[in-house]
Amino acid sequence: MSQPRLSRILIANRGEIALRVLRACHDTGRQGIAVYADADAGADWLRLADAAFALPGATPAETYLNIPALIDIARRAGADAVHPGYGFLSENPDFARAVTKAGLVWIGPDADTIAALGDKLAARRIAAEVGAPLLPGSEGALPDSQALHDFASRHGMPVIIKAAAGGGGRGMRVVREMAELAPALAAASREAQAAFGNPACFVERFLDRPRHIEAQVLADHHGRVAVLGLRDCSLQRRHQKLVEEAPAPFMPDDLAQRIAGAACDICRHAGYRGAGTVEFLLGEDGVLSFLEVNTRLQVEHPVTEEVTGIDIVAAQFLIAEGRPLDIPDMPAPRGYAIEFRINAEDPGRGFLPTPGRVTRFDPPAGPGVRVDSAMRAGETVPAAFDSLIAKLIVTGPTRAEALSRARRALAEFRIEGVATTLPFARAVLDAPAFNGQDTFAVHTGWIEQEFADSLAAALRVPQAEDMLLRLPVEIDGQRRDIGFSAAALTRLAQHLGATPAATPPKAPRDATLDRGGLQAPVAGVLARWLVGNGQRVTSGQQVAVIEAMKMEMPQTASLAGVLHHELPEGAEVSADEVFGRVSEA
Known part of the structure; x- marks a missing residue:
């Protein structure tokens, strides 16, 4: 395969990743075409694009998930290729097919590969065929709860139920007691149907306290598959990564080679082309198991770039043009890199999203500090989209020096106007489980299971951002x-005897003033009602789901009575707005 040199690339995304791809376009002598929703119309990064086109509407479905609109803009803009970034349509095979059908180059693996590896059951079969390490799991989708019970009886507890078409923790349940199997399967299937339009679920043995290790892969159209290195992404909350680093620390060479070899075998067998990530879980007892393949650029790709010197986005362009890769396999890393995701979320309120206007944005700088962000002071974090507003990447010749540099950079970073995960990142650096020089005791459940008390104590210390x-x-x-x-x-x-120079924040709502009122915890969208209008509910029953920044927040009734809908599904809600009511009559 050989394509003419790509010269004008439509970036089908927004914010930080759109700016990242746009810069890669300019670095390689290409033009970058931006698209934007109404909420992003005033975004500062749009001025750096060679052209920018408005998407109709305001919601994700109307804008960045609108395949016909994106294809139409690509044609009108004279683009010759489309880069999907990450999130939104980046792993949607229908979008990849629509791009190629329109005569454009899709910068990523082909649609059939995306579909095969996006189906977790199909991906497991590929991993099994090449002999990759794999935990016991069901051969296909579970037909009923009896099949789940039979699996648990054979392989033991705990088990994890996963949506076959899932991701991001949705449609996933860890079960530790046999009596909980059937209810957990029913709940996971409902969630999978709502999130992905597919209720199919499968089951695997569950690894307690595992590390999350992933291999960054680049594959060309000439049969070359190169693994650039390994990352550790174990610092997660609700299966959402918060801190990542490369190379994966305290990883024996033989184990690293085993992971890299399995990743290479899986991608070669699947006919993979482009940038991708093969993910694994590593148990405390050394048990290694394939997890999934992400058929796109990862949020955490900068840490691999920093330790290898390889621009992964620029490599995506070359692969899409049909050029052969000219990079080493598993290059020796140049030091250590750590990435902190700075999200508009409040760690003191269970990491609830905090959309709103950013009044101050002062990122750190200096040696070994990279900040990937499209945010500026005065801009707004929209409630409709992801909560990520910046990525802080620090590097050092040793892990200890990278950690020291991270402390300095995080101390310099100032964001005001919305709550962020900066206090969490600072607290993590003081945790021996993470910053140890000889061991790495972090695992995927560590934040909830072992760090919660330390984080709560750290958050009680006033942060500089809290000072008005x-x-x-x-x-x-x-x-x-x-x-x-x-x-x-x-x-x-x-x-x-004077008026304060700054207005204190609004006092927390007093539930006793409106016992039956259902109030939105944050600004967002009333995604769906779980109980019909006029039906009876019990105290504590889940009745609705509020969605903000891709996070679903179930809402419960505070008392028993009759539920009254005051807003329809899809309505936008502001923080503390009453969207429904329970009457005791």
């Missing part, structure tokens, strides 16, 4: 910065 006013003063000839919280400003104003 900071003033420099001199004490004994030395400059000091004194921060004033909202409460402190109010007390000072009362003492002086």
Whole structure:
């Protein structure tokens, strides 16, 4: 296969990743065409695009998930290729087919490969055929709860139920007791149907306290499959990665080679082309098992770029043109790199998303510091899209030096206006399980199971971002910065008999004022009602789902009674807005 040089690339995405691809276009002498939804119309990164086209509507379905609209824009813009970024349509085989049918080059694996590897059951079969390490699992979708019970009886507990078409933790249940199998399967199937339109689920043995290891792969159209190295992505919450690093620390060479070899075999057998990631779980007892293949660019790709010197996005362009890869397999890493995802989420409220206007955005700089972000002060984090607003990538010649640099960079990073995961990232650096020089005790459930108390204690210490006013003063000839919280400003104003210079945040709602009211925890969308209008509900029963920044938040009734819908499904809601009510009558 050989394509003419790609010169004008439509970027079918938004925000940080759209800017990342756009910069790669300019670095390689290509033009980048941007698209944008209404919520992104004023985004600063759009001015860097060679052209920018509006998408109709405001919701994800109307904009970045709108295949006909994206294809139409690509034609009107004179694009010769489409890069999907990550998220949205990046792993959608229908979009890949539509792009190629329109006579455009799809920058990624072909549609059939995406479909085969996106089906977790099909991916398991491929892994089994090449002899990759694999935990026991069902051969196909579970026909009923009896099949699940039979599997658990043969292989033991615990087990994990997974949606066959799933990802991101949806349609997934860990079960530790035989009596919980049938209800867990029913719940996982319902969630899979709602999220993916496919209720099929399968089961695997569950590894307790595993590490999450992934291999970055590049494959060309000439049969070459190169593994660039391994990453550790074990710091997760609700199966969502928060911190990643390369190379995977404390990984014996023979085990690293085994993982890289399995990744290479799977991709070669699947006829893979482009950039992709093969993911594995590594148990405490050394048991290794294939997990899945992500047929796209990963959020955490910068850590591999930093330790290899390879621009993975630029490599995607060359592969799409049909050029042969000219890079080594498993190149020796140049030091260590760690990435911290800075999300608009509040760690003090269970990582609830916090859309809103960013009033201050001061990223760190200096040696070994890279910040990938499209955010600027004054811009808004939309409720309709992902909560990621920046990625902080730090590098150092050793892991210890990378950790030290991370402390400095995170201390410099200032974001105000919305709550972020910056306090969480700072707290993680003080955790011996993560920062140890001889061991790495982090696993995929560590944040919830072992770090929750330490995080809560760290969050009780006021953060610089929480101060509404900071003033420099001199004490004994030395400059000091004194921060004033909202409460402190109010007390000072009362003492002086004046109005405070800053308005304190809105007080938390008092549920006793409206016992039956259902109030949105954050700004978002009323995704669906789980109980019909006028039906009776019990106290604590889940009645609706609010969605914000791709996160689903079930809402429960605070008392028993009759449910009344006050807003329809799909309605936008603001924080604390009443969208329904339960009457005791």
